[in-house]
Amino acid sequence: MEIYLLKQQGKPPTGLPCLGRPSTHRIVLIIFCFFVVSTHLYAQRLLTVSGEAGSFIPASARTPFWLRSNQYGIIPYSMPAATGRLSASLDYDSLRLATGKLSYGGAINAVANVGATTQWLLPESYVKFRYGVFEFYAGRRRELFGLADSTLSTGSYAWSGNALPVPKVQLEIRPFTPLTFTRGFVAVKGSFAHGWLGGRYVQHTMLHQKSLYVRLGKPNSKWKLYGGVNHQVVWGGYSDDLVKIGLVKSPYLPSSFKDYLNVVSGLKADATGIVDSLAYANFDLTNRIGNHVGSVDVAVEFKTDRFIYYAYRQNPYETGAFFRGNSFADGLNGLRIRSTNPNAFIQQLLIEYLNTANQGGDDFGKGKNGKVNYFNHSQFRDGWSYASMGLGTPFITPAYSTTGELPYGGFSNNNRVQVWHIGLSGTLLKPTRRWLNGPITYQIKGSFSHNLGTYNAPFANPLNQFSGIVSFQVPLSYWKGLLLQTSLSADNGSLYTNGFGMYVGVRKEWSRRLR
Numbered sequence: 407m408e409i410y411l412l413k414q415q416g417k418p419p420t421g422l423p424c425l426g427r428p429s430t431h432r433i434v435l436i437i438f439c440f441f442v443v444s445t446h447l448y449a450q451r452l453l454t455v456s457g458e459a460g461s462f463i464p465a466s467a468r469t470p471f472w473l474r475s476n477q478y479g480i481i482p483y484s485m486p487a488a489t490g491r492l493s494a495s496l497d498y499d500s501l502r503l504a505t506g507k508l509s510y511g512g513a514i515n516a517v518a519n520v521g522a523t524t525q526w527l528l529p530e531s532y533v534k535f536r537y538g539v540f541e542f543y544a545g546r547r548r549e550l551f552g553l554a555d556s557t558l559s560t561g562s563y564a565w566s567g568n569a570l571p572v573p574k575v576q577l578e579i580r581p582f583t584p585l586t587f588t589r590g591f592v593a594v595k596g597s598f599a600h601g602w603l604g605g606r607y608v609q610h611t612m613l614h615q616k617s618l619y620v621r622l623g624k625p626n627s628k629w630k631l632y633g634g635v636n637h638q639v640v641w642g643g644y645s646d647d648l649v650k651i652g653l654v655k656s657p658y659l660p661s662s663f664k665d666y667l668n669v670v671s672g673l674k675a676d677a678t679g680i681v682d683s684l685a686y687a688n689f690d691l692t693n694r695i696g697n698h699v700g701s702v703d704v705a706v707e708f709k710t711d712r713f714i715y716y717a718y719r720q721n722p723y724e725t726g727a728f729f730r731g732n733s734f735a736d737g738l739n740g741l742r743i744r745s746t747n748p749n750a751f752i753q754q755l756l757i758e759y760l761n762t763a764n765q766g767g768d769d770f771g772k773g774k775n776g777k778v779n780y781f782n783h784s785q786f787r788d789g790w791s792y793a794s795m796g797l798g799t800p801f802i803t804p805a806y807s808t809t810g811e812l813p814y815g816g817f818s819n820n821n822r823v824q825v826w827h828i829g830l831s832g833t834l835l836k837p838t839r840r841w842l843n844g845p846i847t848y849q850i851k852g853s854f855s856h857n858l859g860t861y862n863a864p865f866a867n868p869l870n871q872f873s874g875i876v877s878f879q880v881p882l883s884y885w886k887g888l889l890l891q892t893s894l895s896a897d898n899g900s901l902y903t904n905g906f907g908m909y910v911g912v913r914k915e916w917s918r919r920l921r
Contacts, residue, residue: 450499450500450501450502450919450920451496451497451498451499451500451511451919451920452496452497452917452918452919452920453494453495453496453497453917453918453919453920454494454495454496454497454915454916454917455492455493455494455915455916455917456491456492456493456494456913456914456915456916457490457491457492457493457913457914458489458490458491458492458891458911458912458913458914459488459489459490459491459911459912460488460489460891460909460910460911460912461487461488461489461909461910461911462485462486462487462488462489462521462907462908462909463907463908463909463910464485464905464906464907464908465905465906465907466903466904466905466906466907467484467485467903467905468483468484468485468810468902468903468905469481469482469483469484469485469907470873470875470895470896470897470902470905470906470907471800471853471871471873471895471897471902472851472853472873472874472875472895473485473875473893473895473907473909475561475568475800476561476566476567476568476800477567477568478529478548478567478568478569478570478571479527479529479568479569479570479571479792479793479795480517480519480527480529480570481519482519482521482523482525482810483806483809483810484521484522484523484810485521485907486519486520486521486522486523486525487520487521488519488520488521489517489518489519489520489911490517490518490520491515491516491517491518492515492516493513493514493515493516493530494513494514494515495511495512495513495514496511496512496513497511498510498511498534498536503536506538507537508535508536508537509535509536509537510533510534510535510536511533511534511536512532512533512534512545513530513531513532513547514528514530514531514532515528515529515530515531516528517529527570528546529546529548529570529571530545530546530547530548530571531545531546532544532545532546532547533545534547539579539583540577540578540579541577541578541579541580542575542576542577542578543574543575543576544574544575544576545573545574546570546571546572546573546574547571547574547576548567548571549565549567549571550562550565550566550567551564551565551597551615551617551636552564552565552636552701552703552720553619553632553634553703553704553705553718553720554703554718554720554738554740555716555718555740555742555756555758555829557754557829557831557849558742558754558756558829558830558831558849558851559740559756559758559827559829560738560758560760560799560800560801560825560827560853561798561799561800562701562720562738562798562799563701563720563722563737563738563760563798563799564636564638564699564700564701564720564722564790564797564798565636565638565797565798566796566797566798566799566800568795568796568797568798568799568800569791569792569793569795569796569797570792570793570795572601572602572603572613572792572797573601573602574599574600574601574602574613574615575599575600575601576597576598576599576600576615577597577598577599578595578596578597578598578599579594579595579596579597580595580597581595582594582595582619582621583595584624584625590624590625591622591623591624592620592621592622593620593621593625594618594619594620594621595618595619596616596617596618596619596634597615597616597617598615598616599613599614599615599616600612600613600614600615601613601614601615603640603788603792604792604793605643605786605788606788606812606814607645607647607786607787607788607814607815608643608644608645608648608659608785608786608787608788609643609644609645610642610643610644611640611641611642611643611659611786611788612640612641612642612643612661613638613639613640613641614637614638614639614641614666614669614670614696615636615637615638615639616636616637616670617634617635617636617637618634618635619632619633619634619635619703620632620633620634623707627709628708628709628710629706629707629708629709630706630707631704631705631706631707632703632704632705632706632707632718633703633704633705634702634703635700635701635702635703636700636701636703637672637698637700638698638699638700638790638797639669639672639694639696639697639698639699640696640697640699640783640786640788640790641659641660641661641665641666641669641695641696641697642659642660642661642665642696643659643661643786644657644658644659645657645659647815648785652687653687653689653784653785654686654687654689654690654785655686655687659785660686660690660695665695668694668695669694669695669696672694672698673694674692674693674694689784689785696786697724697783697785697786697789697790698723698724699723699724699781699790699797699798700722700723700724701720701721701722701723701737701738702720702721702723703718703719703720703721704718704719705717705718705719706718711746712745712746712747713743713744713745713746714743714744714746715741715742715743716740716741716742716743716744717740717741717742718738718739718740718742719737719738719739719740720737720738721734721736721737722736722737722738722762722780724778724779724780724781725766725775725778730766730775732766732767732775732776733764733765733766733778735761735763735764736761736762736763736764736765737760737761738758738759738760738799739758739759739760740756740757740758740759741756741757741758742754742755742756743755743756745832748833749833749836749845750832750833751832751833751834752830752831752832753831753832753833754829754830754831754832755828755829755830756827756828756829756830757827757828758825758826758827758828758829759824759825759826759827760799760801760823760824760825760827761823761824761825762780762799762801762802762821762822762823762824763822763823763824763858765777765778765779765780765821765822765861766778768861776861777861777862779821779860779861779862780802780818780821781796781798781802781817781818781821782816782817782818782821782860787815787816787817788812788817789816789817789818790817791804791812791817794811794812796817796818801823801825801853801855802818802820802821802823803818803819803820803857803901804817804818805817805818805819805820818860819859819860819863820857820858820859820860820865820869820901821860822857822858822859822860822861822864823855823856823857823858824855824856825853825854825855825856826853826854826855827851827852827853827854828850828851828852828853829849829850829851829852830848830849830850831847831848831849831850832847832848833845833846833847833848834846834847834848834878837881840883841882841883841884842880842881842882842883843881843882843883843887844881845881846878846879846880846881847878847879848876848877848878848879849875849876849877850874850875850876850877851874851875852872852873852874853872853873853874854870854871854872855870855871855872855873855899855901856868856869856870857869857870857871857901869899869900869901870899870900870901871897871898871899871900871901871902872897872898872899873895873896873897873898873899873902874895874896875893875894875895875896876893876894876895877891877892877893877894878890878891878892878893879891880892885914887914887915888912888913888914889912889913889914889915890910890911890912891909891910891911891912891913892908892909892910892911893908893909894906894907894908895907895908895909
């Protein structure tokens, strides 16, 4: 049995006691009490409860790529026989928000997968507070970062929704908020967070995360320009193994407040002048403290009467290769065309191209900063992952064994990839039938990837792979609106075992506005 909750293991962390690991049981209890008490406090709250039951029908032992990827870590490597999901969410009090007062809400979501092994997962459990333009939340929450499409995409480069949500405390401005002195022409959104990643090779690691995005153009303008950056750092933790190989002087990795300032700044440790050089190994002094991952994004949107065109570019960075101009060939490029008719047969069309094969070249010499080795790190050897799944694009693939386990001290053996991707969504059948409670909708994704391995361990021959999925949602009139969901997914190529899988499930939602 696997339980992915916040569980203490190994030795306790040091430094920054206010940012230490929270207790899972306390968090769940607080959120439960919060739901019970808060439903009686205000009059204009929407309480939504949903339940889902489904079954995976495999034609192979391994779950197909698109049936599992970007699903917030709730679909396991090997297909289970059945899954059950329960969730509840409480929205903000609309009256208090309208009058500029403090309001709060939250959500909890539980998943049980039953098959060869049993998993109990808690992909969402958080409380949130809103005052003016600022929102604060604590717990696990489904999120995406970046200017990419949020439904048909391969996923934002740095934070795609591929892994279980990381437990965090976060302060943010959400969504884009106009600056009044610009008369609404300039709008901003951003976030600042601290999280807990845990880890295997380095235990009790922490997450620093921040983002800032700017929009030029009023909400109803035909043209809008976007730009921004997100920055994530894995830091702190404990590891005896790193001492043995000389990458640290103490099994406790840097985690003081001064180290935190270095992490937030993103500067090299020896460039800030606030770090005691005698306390750290050469690895930390000549690099940045922690494993830094992120992307610099730009986008443009153009709206006509019939269509909305949205083009975007995400530029990945992990070392200085991007800022030296050595890795501009890498990035996620996308074009989305969305119909203004929500019931169009083709409501959205998306085309993407992802390239991570350049990495600044194969030279890591002075001033070159090549061999970036995306999502891998010499010190934090769990890489850019959480609960054994990549936090960023799922096309930088984990080096799973045949049983779906990661090797101890490594993450990806395939981070030099080129991906051509297309996505479609729309409406198949309008609700003119008695048994329909709404339109039947569909979604299609198809991806062809060219996989080269890594610079240090390239594949003997490039591996080509196609992965695709077709999904349907059928809102039924029975039992006041059941939603039938089905997905068919297949893999064909030399990277994964050729296979096919299907999911069939029913979902029911209840909503009540509390008076």
